[in-house]
Structure formats: structure tokens, C-alpha cells
Amino acid sequence: MRDIRCLAQNGLKVSPSLLAADFGDLNRQIAEVTTAGADLLHLDIMDGHFVPNLTMGPPVLKSIRPCSELIFDTHLMIAEPLKYVTAFAEAGADHLTFHLESENDPLAVIKAIRAAGCTVGISLKPATPPEAIHPYLPEIDLVLVMTVEPGFGGQSFMANMVPKIRALRERIDDLALPILLEVDGGIDEHTVSAAVDAGAGVLVAGTAVFRHPDGMKAAIARLKGQK
Numbered sequence: 001m002r003d004i005r006c007l008a009q010n011g012l013k014v015s016p017s018l019l020a021a022d023f024g025d026l027n028r029q030i031a032e033v034t035t036a037g038a039d040l041l042h043l044d045i046m047d048g049h050f051v052p053n054l055t056m057g058p059p060v061l062k063s064i065r066p067c068s069e070l071i072f073d074t075h076l077m078i079a080e081p082l083k084y085v086t087a088f089a090e091a092g093a094d095h096l097t098f099h100l101e102s103e104n105d106p107l108a109v110i111k112a113i114r115a116a117g118c119t120v121g122i123s124l125k126p127a128t129p130p131e132a133i134h135p136y137l138p139e140i141d142l143v144l145v146m147t148v149e150p151g152f153g154g155q156s157f158m159a160n161m162v163p164k165i166r167a168l169r170e171r172i173d174d175l176a177l178p179i180l181l182e183v184d185g186g187i188d189e190h191t192v193s194a195a196v197d198a199g200a201g202v203l204v205a206g207t208a209v210f211r212h213p214d215g216m217k218a219a220i221a222r223l224k225g226q227k
């Protein structure tokens with residue numbers, strides 16, 4: 001069943017970001033990352049407005065949906081997520097994460113995502129304090145802490161985000177909520193321990209998986225600490 005709520009809370013999960021894949025060979029790249037041990041597939045949706053970059057839309061999700069049974073962990077970096085929730089759900093997204101900094105009312109977006117049959121995540125840009133998400137924690141399934149400024153793959157991990165990861169881990173544990181804590185941006189075999197020690201449970205990694213010199217399988221194993 002493609003439902004993030006079925007992912008065990010214990011044990012690290014890796015969500016490779018397709019943004020770093022070869023877009024001319026998506027079918028094969030997705031098949032390879034699935035065999036390599038990916039737990040989810042992270043899809044970065046950018047609208048050239050909320051972030052200064054453009055990536056893919058619902059037609060691409062629809063085309064790649066038959067290639068994989070992985071959960072489509074869809075990261076909406078778009079100004080008006082409400083407008084596109086239904087289109088992404090119908091195209092095959094299982095999970096939709098939107099930004100707290102988007103232009104829509106968070107409760108309205110949460111309601112729309114649930115109505116579309118997907119699980120819900122909220123992401124925080126680096127400048128947004130962890131407390132900003134507190135009112136919404138009981139309503140969502142995943143928190144995504146950005147460890148780079150959203151917009152581009154291949155940037156360096158912001159170590160000053162570690163206290164934010166830790167603060168959210170503590171809050172989630174204090175409230176005993178079944179929420180996944182995901183980190184995104186600059187995660188590789190060198191930076192992963194800082195994020196995991198602070199309490200991250202789901203690791204997004206683009207460059208460090210799709211472009212690893214030793215291949216995707218070794219890359220995922222190293223992120224999970226299996227060497």
C-alpha cells in the first residue's frame with residue numbers, strides 16, 4: 001500500500017529526489033533507484049514564482065506513475081498549492097507537502113489534500129521558525145525541514161538548521177504524534193549524521209543518490225549507515 005503512514009517510525013527512510021536524475025531516461029533511473037533500496041520517491045515541483053526555478057507538473061507524474069510502486073513524496077514549491085492539489089492527486093501523487101510560506105491558508109490546503117485522498121506534509125523554509133508549524137502538527141502526517149533554500153539541487157547543507165530539526169523532533173515526541181520528520185537539501189554521507197542525530201527520520205537526497213560515483217545502491221546504504 002502506497003501510504004507514508006505505513007512506513008515504520010523506526011529505521012531511517014531515504015527519499016531520492018528525482019531532480020538530480022537524468023530527465024532523458026526517467027523510466028530507467030526510477031527502476032534503478034527502486035532496486036537500489038529507495039523507500040519513497042521525492043518529486044520537486046517548482047513554479048518559477050515561489051522559487052526561481054521550474055521543474056515538472058502533473059503530466060510528468062502521470063507518465064512516470066506506471067514505472068514505480070514507490071510512494072510519490074511530492075514537494076510542492078508553488079505559490080498557490082490549493083489550485084493544483086487535485087491535479088497532482090489525479091496524476092498519481094500519494095503524498096503532498098506544501099510550504100507554510102505559500103499564499104494559501106494552511107488549513108484549507110490540508111483539507112483539500114485530505115479530500116483528494118493524499119497524506120499531508122508541511123515544509124518550512126530556512127528562515128521560518130519551528131514554532132510556526134505548531135498549530136498544524138495535529139493535522140498532518142509529515143514535517144519537512146528545508147536544509148537549503150528551496151529552488152535548486154546540489155546546494156550545501158545548512159548546519160544552522162540542526163537546532164530546528166531537534167526542536168521539531170522534541171515537539172513531535174512530546175505530543176506523541178505519528179508524524180514523520182523529513183529533511184531536504186545537501187544531505188549526503190558527510191552531512192547525514194548531523195540531521196539524523198537531531199532526529200530526522202526521512203532523508204531526501206538528490207545529488208548524493210543519483211550522481212554518486214559508486215552507484216545508487218551504495219549511496220542509499222551509506223545514507224542509512226550501512227556502509
Ligand code: DX5
Pocket residue numbers: 017019020042044075148149150151152153154155184185186187204205206207208
Ligand atoms: C531543493 C529541493 C530538493 C533538492 C535536493 O529545493 O527541494 O529536494 O532536489 O537536492 P540535493 O540532495 O542535491 O541537495
Ligand code: ZN
Pocket residue numbers: 017042043044075184204
Ligand atoms: Zn524537495
